[in-house]
Amino acid sequence: MTLQHYLVISAILFTLGIFAVLTRRNAISILMGIELILNSCNLNFAAFSRFMTPPEDISGQVIAIFGIVLAAAEAAVFLAIILAIYREFGSIRPNEVDTLKG
Amino acid sequence: MQPLSNIESLLYFSPEILLVIFATAVILLDLVVKDSESVAVAYLSLVGLICVFAAVLITHFSLRNPVSLFLGMIRLDEFSTFFKILLLLATAATVLFSLRSEELDARLKGEYYALLLAITLGMFLMASSTNLLMIFISLETVSLTSYILAGFLTHSPRSSEAAFKYITYGAVASGTMLFGLSFLFGMAGSGDLGQISMRLTELLASGEVAPLAVLIAITFVLAGVGYKIASVPFHMWSPDVYEGAPIPITAFLSVASKSAGFALFIRFFYAGFGNTELMQAVDWPFMLAIVSALTMTVGNLAALPQQNVKRLLAYSSIAHGGYLLMGGVLLTSEGIGAILFYLVVYLFMNLGAFYVVVLIANEVGSEMVEGYRGLSSRAPLVAWAMVIFLVSLAGIPPFAGFFGKWLLFAAVIEQGYYWLAFVGLLNSVVSLYYYARIVKAMFFEDADEETTDFSFSTGTFALLSVFVIPTIFIGFLNIFYTFSNISVSVMPMQ
Numbered sequence: 001m002t003l004q005h006y007l008v009i010s011a012i013l014f015t016l017g018i019f020a021v022l023t024r025r026n027a028i029s030i031l032m033g034i035e036l037i038l039n040s041c042n043l044n045f046a047a048f049s050r051f052m053t054p055p056e057d058i059s060g061q062v063i064a065i066f067g068i069v070l071a072a073a074e075a076a077v078f079l080a081i082i083l084a085i086y087r088e089f090g091s092i093r094p095n096e097v098d099t100l101k102g
Numbered sequence: 103m104q105p106l107s108n109i110e111s112l113l114y115f116s117p118e119i120l121l122v123i124f125a126t127a128v129i130l131l132d133l134v135v136k137d138s139e140s141v142a143v144a145y146l147s148l149v150g151l152i153c154v155f156a157a158v159l160i161t162h163f164s165l166r167n168p169v170s171l172f173l174g175m176i177r178l179d180e181f182s183t184f185f186k187i188l189l190l191l192a193t194a195a196t197v198l199f200s201l202r203s204e205e206l207d208a209r210l211k212g213e214y215y216a217l218l219l220a221i222t223l224g225m226f227l228m229a230s231s232t233n234l235l236m237i238f239i240s241l242e243t244v245s246l247t248s249y250i251l252a253g254f255l256t257h258s259p260r261s262s263e264a265a266f267k268y269i270t271y272g273a274v275a276s277g278t279m280l281f282g283l284s285f286l287f288g289m290a291g292s293g294d295l296g297q298i299s300m301r302l303t304e305l306l307a308s309g310e311v312a313p314l315a316v317l318i319a320i321t322f323v324l325a326g327v328g329y330k331i332a333s334v335p336f337h338m339w340s341p342d343v344y345e346g347a348p349i350p351i352t353a354f355l356s357v358a359s360k361s362a363g364f365a366l367f368i369r370f371f372y373a374g375f376g377n378t379e380l381m382q383a384v385d386w387p388f389m390l391a392i393v394s395a396l397t398m399t400v401g402n403l404a405a406l407p408q409q410n411v412k413r414l415l416a417y418s419s420i421a422h423g424g425y426l427l428m429g430g431v432l433l434t435s436e437g438i439g440a441i442l443f444y445l446v447v448y449l450f451m452n453l454g455a456f457y458v459v460v461l462i463a464n465e466v467g468s469e470m471v472e473g474y475r476g477l478s479s480r481a482p483l484v485a486w487a488m489v490i491f492l493v494s495l496a497g498i499p500p501f502a503g504f505f506g507k508w509l510l511f512a513a514v515i516e517q518g519y520y521w522l523a524f525v526g527l528l529n530s531v532v533s534l535y536y537y538a539r540i541v542k543a544m545f546f547e548d549a550d551e552e553t554t555d556f557s558f559s560t561g562t563f564a565l566l567s568v569f570v571i572p573t574i575f576i577g578f579l580n581i582f583y584t585f586s587n588i589s590v591s592v593m594p595m596q
Contacts, residue, residue, distance in 0.1 A: 014281055021274050030270060037277035041284050048288035059293050063235045067280065070242045074273055077246050081253055081265045088259040094270070097263050100342040 006047035013040035027082045027092040031075060038071040105170035114171055114178050117157040117186065118226055124150030125219035132212020140211040144201050147215040151194045151222075158186045174294050176230040184442060184589035185229035185365045188449060192358035193222045195453045198565055199350035204464050205255060206348060214254060218354075221247040225358060229365035232373070234283045234293040237366065241279070241326060244362060245272045248355060252347040264346025271339035272329060279326020285319040295374040306383040313383040320375065320386055324393075327370065330363030331423045334396040341404070344416030349463060352412060353456035356419040361445050364426060368438055376433045391431045391522050398424025398529045405536045411459055412469045414536060415452070418495060421533060422448055428522055429510050435590045437513040442586035444506035447494070447576055451503055454569030455491040458484055465556050474540055476549035481556040483563060485544045487570050492537040494573045497530045505577030 013036050020033025042064040049060025082092055089097050112119070128147050135142050161178065168179030176182075196218060200206060206214060224243030231237045249272065253265025289311050290298040305311040328336040344352045371386075381387060401421030408414040426448075429441035459469060461484060466473040477485040494501035507530065514523045576582050 017277070018274070021270070027266070027270075034273045034277060037274065038280065041277065041280040044281065044284035045287060048284065048291075052288050052291045057291075059235070060287060063238070063284075063287070063293065066235060066239060070239070073246055074242070074269075077249055078269050078273065081249065081262065081269055084253055084256060084262040085266050088262045094266075097266055099259060100263055100267075100345050 003047055003051040006043060006051075010040040010043040010047070013037075013043065025093055025095065027078075027085065027094060030094070031078050031082070034078070035071060035075065038067060038074075042067040042071075105172070105174040108172055111171035114161050114165070114169065116161060117154045118223055120150065120154045120157050121219050121223040121226070124153070125216045125223070128216045128219065129212055132216075137209055140209075141201065143212050143215050144197055147197055147219055148194060150219060151190055151197070154222075155187070155190050158183060158190070170232065175233045175236045176227060177232045178230060180589045181365075181369070182226075182230035184586070185361060186226055188361055188445060189222055189225045189229070189358050192354060192361065192449055192453065193218060195457075195569075196350050196354040196358070199353060199453075199457060199460050200348075202464070202562070202565075203348065203350050203460050206350075207256070210254070210256075214251070217247050217251055221251070221354075221358075225362035225365075228362040229369075231366070232295045232369065234287055234295070234298075237370070238276075238280055238283060241276060241330065241366065244330075244359065245276060248272075248351075248359060251351045252343050252355070254351065255348055258346075260346040261348065262346075264343045267339050267346075268343045271336075275329035275336055276326050279323050282319045282322025282325070285315070286323070289315065289319070295370065299374050299377060299380065303377060303379045307379065316380075317384045317386065320384065321389070323370065324389075327363060327367045328393070331360050331367060331427070332397075332420050333393050333423050333427060334400045334420075337397065337400065337420050337423075340420060341413050341416045344419070345410060345413045345469075349412065349456060349460045349469075352416070353453055353460075356416070356456070357449050357452050360419065360423060360426075361449070364430075364441060364445060367430060368441065371430065372433055372438060381433075387431050387433065390427060391519060394424050394427035394431055395522055395525045396424070397421070397427060398526060402529045402532045402536075405533070408536065409471050410469050411462075411471060411474070411540065414471075414540075415455060415459070418533065418536070419452065421529060422452075422495075424529070425507060425510055425526060428514050428519075428526055431519065431522065432513060432517040434513065434517060435587070436516065437510075438590045439583075439587045440506070440509035440513045442589055443509055443582060446582055446586065447502040447506040447573075450569050450572040450576065451491045451494040451501075454487065454566070454573060455495065457566060457569060458488045458491065461556075461558065461562065471540060471543050474543040475547040477544040480549070480554070481558065484556070484558065484566065487566050488544065489541055490570055490573055492540060496534050496537045498534075500574075500577070502573050502576040 017033045017036030021030050024030050045060045045064040049058060053060060085097055086092050128143055131146055132143050162183045168177060170177050221244055224240050227236060227240035228244060231240050249265050249269040252268050253262050255261035286298055287293055290301040292298060302316060306313060325336060332340040398421045401417050401424055405414050405417030408417060426441050426444055429437040462473055463469055494503035497503045497507040511523050511526060
């Protein structure tokens with residue numbers, strides 16, 4: 001496995017994540033897309049840390065760990081907001097949540 | 103100068119530590135006070151902000167030279183002190199607005215103020231981060247907290263919708279930014295902004311890294327920063343969020359969140375990517391010039407038909423983001439100094455305008471332009487204050503907004519970007535139209551129903567004058583120009 005393999009996988013993950021966010025009609029699926037994006041970044045950091053920095057420098061892996069923590073925090077807030085949306089609108093489909101426009 | 107170790111840094115980190123202590127204290131106090139006495143929580147957070155302000159000044163004056171703290175994670179210099187003071191002012195104003203706003207649920211006030219202090223902590227870190235990791239963590243601290251605050255009115259569908267749209271846009275934008283940061287990290291093999299800049303210059307000169315790769319990585323990062331400062335094409339969230347969020351939070355987001363975004367923007371682009379070799383290889387200033395022109399044009403044109411004053415001010419704040427970006431295009435210290443000065447001016451005039459919106463919403467129960475009809479006879483002082491804020495936002499002399507814009511335009515013209523200055527000038531003219539609509543409603547239209555005069559307390563007028571007086575006089579005071587220019591002069595220029 002070379003660096004290229006990891007970068008290609010993470011680019012695919014990132015694109016899939018953006019694709020999910022743009023096309024999915026359900027808030028939970030959008031959250032899953034966002035998680036894919038963040039995971040592709042973590043993979044990038046870990047791979048770069050392994051291949052591009054000296055072995056004793058683990059700063060890239062540290063960033064990846066922080067990335068996981070922040071993804072978890074973001075998922076928690078997102079789910080709470082989805083709950084609030086469900087209570088107010090009776091639906092978690094983004095196209096039905098559109099009272100604000102103009 | 104060598105970065106300080108973790109233990110040595112703690113002393114200089116006292117403002118941030120105090121913020122954490124007071125945020126915890128606010129939550130604890132909220133547990134013991136009764137609901138009817140929930141104002142105590144607000145006063146405790148105000149006391150906290152004053153203590154933090156003192157700590158910021160003390161740490162600033164106890165230092166001769168800028169230092170890097172926590173092994174190069176954050177940097178303490180005049181630039182970060184400038185933004186800390188600016189952000190503290192904005193937070194204190196937001197606490198005072200929230201005290202007077204009738205939108206917020208008294209039972210949840212404890213969490214509300216604790217979150218406000220937490221977001222201030224995040225913004226402090228945004229203004230001083232010099233490492234990719236810290237940049238991302240501070241940005242996420244601010245973002246996650248502001249999603250919660252935007253959706254704080256749990257009984258209001260508008261507020262929940264605002265939070266939902268905010269987090270969807272925000273999460274994607276910050277994910278995209280992290281992806282860009284990962285490539286910068288990979289190319290340079292380090293997370294430190296100074297080192298990235300040095301390594302990239304070498305690699306670009308030797309041809310090991312293609313300029314296109316750096317440009318793409320920077321564009322990805324711009325998605326995250328651009329979403330924070332609401333620049334086109336990452337501005338879509340902001341009108342909806344500003345309209346749905348509680349008014350004090352809207353005011354806070356439009357001023358503090360934008361300032362912190364600009365702090366990050368300047369630190370990243372000016373200190374990190376501001377050296378000439380890098381700019382010759384990757385022409386991102388031109389890209390920024392286009393973003394700036396688009397941002398002000400889209401903001402101003404979209405504001406024209408708005409009937410909701412909050413939404414109108416949201417678009418106006420997008421347009422102001424465009425004006426501010428003009429100063430960032432050139433990466434001269436005049437341009438950055440003009441941004442800093444304009445941010446101070448913008449703080450006072452925009453918060454003032456939002457305070458009037460809070461007052462009117464409390465009395466009329468509406469944020470529409472119709473609610474402002476006949477305000478000149480119902481509450482003349484408030485109406486005149488609003489005129490001053492709006493005229494200053496439009497950039498008409500002799501108010502502070504004019505001097506701020508003048509500095510920005512002067513910096514742009516000096517660098518030969520005539521077309522950008524021209525676009526900015528045209529936009530200022532367009533913006534007059536929608537600001538004048540509110541003035542017209544206040545002075546030349548009568549309210550439909552039987553009108554009673556509004557009675558505002560002395561405290562209201564005192565707080566209003568805190569915003570009116572600077573809006574009138576800042577432009578004439580030398581101290582603010584020197585203050586913003588000193589804050590720039592120490593930025594590390596590689």
